[in-house]
Amino acid sequence: MYADEFAFFRIPCSYLGITGAEVRRLADAEVSADSGVAALVFRFLAALTAEDGLRHSPSGRRLSLNAVDLVALLVAELLDPYRSASPDGAGEMLARIREHIEENLRDPGLSPESIARAHHISVRYLHKLFQNDGTTVSTWIRRRRLDSCRMELGRLSNRRRTVAAVAHRWGFANASHFSRLFRQAYGVSPREWQASTEHGCEAVGERTSR
Known part of the structure; x- marks a missing residue:
């Protein structure tokens, strides 16, 4: 995309695992695409929109799902400071995560990465939740x-x-x-x-x- 071009992506909040209140918190957030996850998301979306032939193809649909995962990762990172400042929300999240762990204990692939992905949070925030509870x-x-x-x-x-x-x-x-x-x-x-x-x-x- 050129500097004077814009592309808009519409992603339902349910796909990102966030609430309306969290969306409003992000409304005025300034995100730099120079480094980190934001840079990765920008480059991926720019490449995706540049390929017109992918839009309605099976590969395009699959790449769109990957794009949603990347955006969800970015959103989780941006929301980390707000989530960390809310003890009630953190407690509810930790309870849901523990329930998820109980339901998937037999899965050898259960890991911090898979747990964070399932709850649309960053691995860093996941570790912080358990650290605040005195464990890992x-x-x-x-x-x-x-x-x-x-x-x-x-x-x-x-x-x-x-x-x-x-x-x-x-x-x-x-x-x-x-x-x-x-x-x-x-x-x-x-x-x-x-x-x-x-x-x-x-x-x-x-x-x-x-």
């Missing part, structure tokens, strides 16, 4: 996975399921790594825990440091 995203995911594995290994109905199978079921790709984390968290190995619950001994305590 990765620590929370690992703890919830370990708790789920511990519970499943303690069920009498799952005696034939191997430790490796349970670990894999809850997103741990490496059984040896899982066993080390389990021992660090609970003071016993997964096999020892499974054996102790099988004999009705549930007195194995959980370590406070995870």
Whole structure:
């Protein structure tokens, strides 16, 4: 695009994961396209509008979805300061994120990046939410996975399921790594825990440091 040309893009707020109030906060925001995410968005949109043949093609529709993701990333970055200043909003967001984590614990691809993308926020803001709560995203995911594995290994109905199978079921790709984390968290190995619950001994305590 030349300096005296303009292109307008209409993107529903629902696609960006923002509210009307957040849109109004951004109405007067000045965004420089010289660097960072804004520069990336500008270059991508400029290239997209320059290719007239893409507009109604399958490739064009796919690129449009990529454009929406980039704009959503930029919007999330611009809204970070406002979201950080709102304790109530941050608490609600953190609750939704934890629910999302619970629903996707078995997905080995669950990561800060995928979580931030699903909630239309920046990874930086995601880390800040958990930091303000005294933990990290990765620590929370690992703890919830370990708790789920511990519970499943303690069920009498799952005696034939191997430790490796349970670990894999809850997103741990490496059984040896899982066993080390389990021992660090609970003071016993997964096999020892499974054996102790099988004999009705549930007195194995959980370590406070995870």
